[in-house]
Structures are given as structure tokens and as C-alpha cells.
Amino acid sequence: MKSKSSRASHEAIALAADVSVSTVDRVLNERGGVTEEKARCVVEAAARLGFVRVLPEIWHTTKRIEVILPKNSTPFWQSLDDAFVRHGAALPRHYVMQRTHLKENDAALWRRAILNPAAPRAALIIAADAGAEIAPALQEVMDRGEIVGTLTTEIPGLSGHTHSGIDNVAAGRTAGKLMAGLLRREGVLAVLPPHERRVEHTQRIEGFRQMVADRFEVQVHPTYDRNHKLSSLVTNLLDKYGVVGIYDTGHDSVEIGETLRRRADRPVWIAHEKSSVHQSYLKTGVLDFVLDQDPNQQASHALLDVLHRCREEKFMLVPVQKRELRIYCSENL
Template sequence: MKKARLADIAKEAGVGLATVERVLNDRGNVRPRTAEKVVIAAKRLGYQRLIPDLYRGSIRIEVVMVRPETPFFSRLNRAFERISASLDNSITVNRTFVEESDPKKFAAHILNPNIRRRGLIVVAVDHPEIAESLRQVREAGVEVVQIVSYTGNDRGVFVGIDNYAAGRTAGFYMSRMLRHTEGTVVAICHSWAYQIHKERVRGFSDYLAARGKAGLDFAEVLFGRDDDVRTAEILVEALRREKKIVGIYNAGGANKGVGSVLQRLPNATANDVVWIAHELNDETRRFLKTGLMTLVLDQAPETQARRALDTVLHRLGVIDVEPVAEPVPFLTYTAENIG
């Protein structure tokens, strides 16, 4: 690559030569959005000089997540933290946690953030006001990537696993691992607030309806809001209400709540239940090792974080290589391959 000249950077950024000179020589008095264009153009062209401190961190990307106390989002947060530490100094990644239960506040934050940003990576609750806020932000020129989950039928740019396929995979393993030919199966998830939970349960149901065992009855979906206490309570009620439950598919979180109930059952009864869940963490690893949990489908949040950031940076023109567009592969774990 030939050495980049200021004129080349000006052409690439669509600004005047004087503007490029002011940015790269630390003279100030340049609008932040214009300075970002110059910084991005300089990096694309392989400009060798250091970017002045005034403009370091000028490309800001916000990552909006929910529920930092949960194992999955704690893991996703750490992934973004590690990856952002390895990025160029001109790129800053701000991580924000927003309350998932108040869509109005969630949408308000999307529209009125505390920082000026060029990119937004968001775990989106499926709600019309949030979908509208993301539409407005995109129209304002912010590069938006939805990660893990997305709003409605218009997912825009989405980074995540194929959740319908994950649900079908859970149904596949459930129907083959059951110790009994007859019985009841239940699914558990947060609620219908997340599009991905709808897809997982639909995939699970579709597989069992088409290819499940004849005596297997998919009885109901339980909504525990990913809260361990609530999940434990509704599962206890289901065990009392339904005929013999032989399979549990937890499509959401709150595995500790499910485990607390199964641990209280007589060993013979607990051993008869096939329990399939999502996300490998300390809790699910322990349940797998003890044999209480049968199988875990992990959606690789580290891969999602890397791909989401690469997608935003590519769309901003910072990197040339286009990230993979297909769904992130999910991983299957049992007691035999968790180490």
C-alpha cells in the first residue's frame, strides 16, 4: 500500500484538506462527527502517524445490555470488556445496562443516550416503542446492531444464533434421551418479551409435533421471567398439576430455580427427568456434572460480542473485512465434554 497523503484522506473522508490538517495536527475546532470521518479515513488508508490525543476515542460505540446480575449477561459483558481493551485507542466502547421491564425508559435511553455515539449494539426487548426508537436512531445515521435478541419481525442487522434451530435441537435431543415412552414435557422461559424465546419454544414444539414420540405430550409453557424463585414456584405447581413430567426445556435463564426443585425430588423421579437448558456457566456446569441436567446449548456470547463489534466497525468503514453474516453457531455440552 502506498503511503497515504493528506489529500487522499480528505478525498476518502469527503472533507477539505484544511480540515484533515486540523484534525491530524491537533489544532481543534472541528466538529466531532467530521473528526470521526477523518480518523476513519486515515485508518482505512493506513496512515502511519499517531492520531492526536484530542481525537483518540472519537469513535464511540455503546453496548446496551440488561440484567448484569445474570450469568449470561455477566459473561457477555466481560467479553465486550476484553475485546474493547484490544481495540485501537481511537475507538471507545461504552457498556450500559438498562432496565428491561420498563420499555418506555429503554426506548428513551436509546433515543437520548448520555454519550455521543456512532454505533449502537443492543440486546433488544421485543416492544413497539423500542423498535421505533431503534428505527429513529438508524435514520439519524447511527450504525445499529441487535445482539442476542431483537425486536419484532424487522431485526435489521442481527448477530446471534438461530434460535428456532436451537429449539428444534432441544426437541431432537429430548425425544431421544427420554427414559420413558409416555409422559409430559414442559418448557420454561422469561416471557414473550424476547423474540428469541418465542423462536426457541416454537422450534421445540414444532419438532416434537412432527417427530417426537407418540406418547409424549408437550403440555405448556411456564413464564418465570428468568427469576429463580418465581421459576421454582411455577415449576412446583406444574409438577403438581400435570401428569408425569418426564422432560423440562428451559429456553431462558433461572436454571438455579429449576435445579432447586429437581434436587428436592426423590432420586428415582429426578433421574427420570430429561432437563435441557441454555448457556454453559458455573451453575449449569455443576448440574451437568451431578447428572441433574442432561444437556446445555450454549450461544457463545464471546463470539457474538466479537462479531457485533466487527460488524459496527465494518459498517463505519474502520475495517475492510466483512464479518460473517450467517448465525453464530451454538455449542452442545453434556457431562462428557465440559472438562
């Protein structure tokens, strides 16, 4: 038998939630038989009224989050994948996270994965392999009600999504400002992107040019992921063009580092991502600066954003922080 105070509390909650007292009783005692919408109204009303007891979790259907990443074994992509594994383990129990890895440079494959998921999903987090080719597919899944978030590459012209990566144009501008500040001699600057397909690399090159083009000749040499040929490429750039600065927009860089280590005319070298390889070259003075986009923070931000947009209020106690571009040199490792 309920006490008078309990009955009065339930009546007050029922009035505030615009439901019956029996509905309040079912929700607070977790007996079921109440729609999710009514259950949410009851719990929110009880919280507003300061109802002193542990409130039940509102029943939820299982929600699926798919994370699509490229198949790429470089340290950055491995760190990003590992971060999703760690943060995914802390999701509410009614969320399921699936990681999908796709071959790079296959826009048709990426479009199919976006439009035809293996199971219904509430949200898609994607490190897009390209921009304009898959933007219509992302727009289509948003139009049918899916939450979409991007990592590493923000799709130009796509509205209605959240980007959890850095501003890549600003990253390129930062590299350019550092390069121009270090160099006191004229000469050629070489930019070495892995390939020209990924939007983040073209954006970094754009930002870099904005900062250095008035003082230096800028040559862009895509390597098409042929890292085993980087040594001969770098040697040729130094011997043939007298390159005074190298901006590497995204390699593991062993071939670059070992080549520059042997050169008395070592140019200024700026790279991306704080890998163990880059840290070693920073410590020995072969590499001047590393720009790091913090994959752990990107994964955390992306998942918290999904929870926020799915109205998981209790997980908003941890603020969704702005993503930061971090700069490392030999002095702050």
C-alpha cells in the same frame, strides 16, 4: 532536503490520490492541516503503490459506541457484560465504548435511551428488551446515520442492522430434537421461560414446538423471574401432570436442579447457558444438555462488525466469524 527518490514517490502518490505533493508530504509526515477524506486517499494510494515505510494512522474524530444491556444479575448477562469490558479495551484509540444498563420490562425507558443518548454516538449495540415496541425507535436512529447491532434478540421486521446473536428459533428446534431423541415414552413436556416479554424466549418456544408437538403435549409455564418458586412449580408439574421433559429457556436453575436431584422419576432436562451451576448438574447427571450462545463471541462479533461498518480496515485482519450455538453434555465439558 528531500532525496530525488522520495520526491518521485511523493509525486506518484499525489497523482494516484489526486492531491498536491504538499498534501502528501503533510499526511506522510503527520503535520496535520489535511481533511480526513484527503488523508485517507493519500494513505490508501501509498499502500496501493507499495510505499515502503510505516504509514501514519489517518486522523479520526472520536467515535462513541453505546452498548445497552438489561439490568440482570444472571450468569449469562454478567458474562456478556464482562466480555464487552475485555473486548472494548482493544478498540482503536479514537473509539469510546459506553455500557448502559436498563431496568427490564420498561419499553418507554428503552425507547428514551435509544432515541436520546447522553452524547452523540456512531453506533448502538443493544440486547433489546422487547421487539415490536422498540423497533420504530431503532429504525429512527438508523435513519439518522447510526450503526445498529443487536445481541441475544433479533428484532423481527427490522432491516439494516446486524444481529450478533444466535438463531433462537433454531436453538429451540435443537432442544426439541434432543428432547424427542432422548424420550422413549409419551407424556407432557413443560417449557419454563423466565417471562413472555423477551423475544428470544418466545422464539425458542416456537422452535421447540415445531419439533415435538406432533408427539407430545407441550405446556408453557412462565415463571416471571420468581426463581424462589421454581421448586414448588417443578414439583407440581411432576406430581400433577407426570411431566417427562423440562425445557428451561433461561434460568440459573438452582431450584430446578435441587428439586430434580431428589426425584426418582427425574425427567429429561435441557437448559440454556454453560454456567458453573449448569456444569455441576451436567456432571452429576441431573441435567442432560445445555445449549450455550457464547456471550464472549457475541460481544467480539458485535464490536468487530461496528469497526467493519466504520471502515476500520486494519481491524479486519481478524475474521468476523459466524456465531455458533454450542451443545454441552456430561461428556464434553
